Amino acid sequence: MRLRFPQLAAHLGRGLAPVYLLAGDEPLQLRDGAQAIRDAAKAAGVSERLVLDQDAGFDWGRLAAVAENLSLFATRRLIELRIGTPRLGRDGAAALVDFCVRPPTDDRLLILAPHLERKEQKAAWVQAIDRAGVVLILWPLTGPALVDWLGRRLREAGFQPAAGVAELLADRAEGNMLAADQEIAKLALLHEPGPLAVADLLAAIGDSARFDPFALTAAAVAGERERVHRILAVLAADGTAEALILWALAREIRLLAALAFAHEQRRELAPIFAAQRVWEARQAELRRALARLPRAHLHHLLTRCADADACIKGVRVGDPWPLLAEIADELARGLPRRTAAVGL
Numbered sequence: 305m306r307l308r309f310p311q312l313a314a315h316l317g318r319g320l321a322p323v324y325l326l327a328g329d330e331p332l333q334l335r336d337g338a339q340a341i342r343d344a345a346k347a348a349g350v351s352e353r354l355v356l357d358q359d360a361g362f363d364w365g366r367l368a369a370v371a372e373n374l375s376l377f378a379t380r381r382l383i384e385l386r387i388g389t390p391r392l393g394r395d396g397a398a399a400l401v402d403f404c405v406r407p408p409t410d411d412r413l414l415i416l417a418p419h420l421e422r423k424e425q426k427a428a429w430v431q432a433i434d435r436a437g438v439v440l441i442l443w444p445l446t447g448p449a450l451v452d453w454l455g456r457r458l459r460e461a462g463f464q465p466a467a468g469v470a471e472l473l474a475d476r477a478e479g480n481m482l483a484a485d486q487e488i489a490k491l492a493l494l495h496e497p498g499p500l501a502v503a504d505l506l507a508a509i510g511d512s513a514r515f516d517p518f519a520l521t522a523a524a525v526a527g528e529r530e531r532v533h534r535i536l537a538v539l540a541a542d543g544t545a546e547a548l549i550l551w552a553l554a555r556e557i558r559l560l561a562a563l564a565f566a567h568e569q570r571r572e573l574a575p576i577f578a579a580q581r582v583w584e585a586r587q588a589e590l591r592r593a594l595a596r597l598p599r600a601h602l603h604h605l606l607t608r609c610a611d612a613d614a615c616i617k618g619v620r621v622g623d624p625w626p627l628l629a630e631i632a633d634e635l636a637r638g639l640p641r642r643t644a645a646v647g648l
Contacts, residue, residue: 305438309333312440316344321437322407325430327390327417328442332481334416337440338384341414345382350412352381359388364399372408380410387417390424400429404436413437444481450474454484461488462497469505486541493537515539517552524635525556525593532636536629546616546624553631554609557602563590564599596638605631 307315315321326337342353354370356362370383392400403413420430420441433439445453454470463469477484491500494508515538523531539549562576577587612627614620 306434307438307440309337309440309442312337312340315438316340320344320348320350320412323404323413323415323433323437325415325417325433325437325439326442327415327420327440329419330442330444330481332485333442337442338414338416342382345380345412348380350380350382352379353384354381355384355386357386357388358392358396362396364395367399367403370411381412383411383413385413385415387415390417390420390427392427392429397427397429401432404429404432407436450481450484453481454488457485457488458491458500461492463491463495463500464498466499466501468502469500472502472505489541490538493534493541515542517544517549520549520632521552521556521635524553524632525560525589527593527596527636527638529633529636532632533629536625536632540625546612546628549628550609550612550616550624553628553635554606557605557609557631557635560590560593560597561599561602561606564594564597564602567594568599593638597635598639601634601639605634608634 305321320341324341326334326341328334356366356370367383367385370381400415407413415433424430425439425441430439444450451470451474454473455465458465458470458473473484473487477487491505491508495504515535517539520532520535520539523535536549559576559580559582562580563573566573566576573587573591576582577590582590608627608631611620612624612631615622615624615627
């Protein structure tokens with residue numbers, strides 16, 4: 305059976321086929337389609353998932369062996385076969401045809417494959433899957449279909465998009481569905497759910513464009529904790545490298561630590577500003593930040609930066625993102641001083 309991507313959800317609501325083939329170079333539909341099948345299999349009582357990665361040295365006998373051998377705990381299984389090339393060779397084609405002719409009673413097979421040309425779609429193994437299960441050839445959505453999909457995606461994210469919003473988003477993403485989906489994810493961080501006008505989208509897009517590691521450090525130095533976490537969420541959604549964020553935070557903390565030490569020694573701060581090329585507009589902001597950032601606290605933050613660096617490099621086990629969030633938050637929050645920083 306051949307299906308289009310929008311038909312998959314309704315099909316899965318009626319039950320699972322023995323075998324599925326999802327083929328195409330459109331990563332978002334491939335990801336979402338595979339996850340929808342996994343979720344439907346889990347809901348149907350399939351409790352075990354086995355992943356097979358086909359490469360040049362892949363033994364196609366493994367597929368038959370997995371299908372013939374019962375699970376250790378007699379559970380229903382989803383066998384996920386990830387194909388690297390549509391040209392499977394004689395052994396690969398025969399293995400898939402055999403599976404489709406005699407599919408296991410309890411197991412299900414999900415095949416993820418790259419784009420198949422029209423000639424490749426007529427191969428015997430694809431035709432066998434067509435007869436026994438479901439074939440989805442995934443193509444990027446364009447034109448009105450893309451706009452409709454974006455409208456649904458926006459509504460699923462909790463928005464009520466006004467006329468023109470989905471069209472503007474489609475134009476901004478230039479037809480790239482994955483990029484459009486990432487824009488919606490960022491929009492959910494930048495804008496409250498509910499009505500969404502074109503002006504709201506334009507404001508959020510502009511806001512998002514200004515979110516970079518330097519915007520993060522500026523917000524932290526200004527003590528804007530809520531904005532710090534908002535920027536971090538957008539940077540994470542954008543896939544910004546953790547090392548770049550750490551570099552920007554550590555650079556700012558080292559500068560503040562040098563300024564705090566000079567202030568404790570009753571030295572002028574101007575030479576440090578000159579050496580670090582801090583323009584005049586930022587100098588007042590940094591002076592204000594010192595009022596809530598004692599040198600001991602800044603040294604503590606530098607130690608936390610070293611911990612984050614170890615996580616990023618794999619020397620220490622852990623996710624660096626929570627550490628980066630803590631560092632940025634503590635930089636924004638600071639510590640109260642018993643006496644005001646006079647003369648800054």
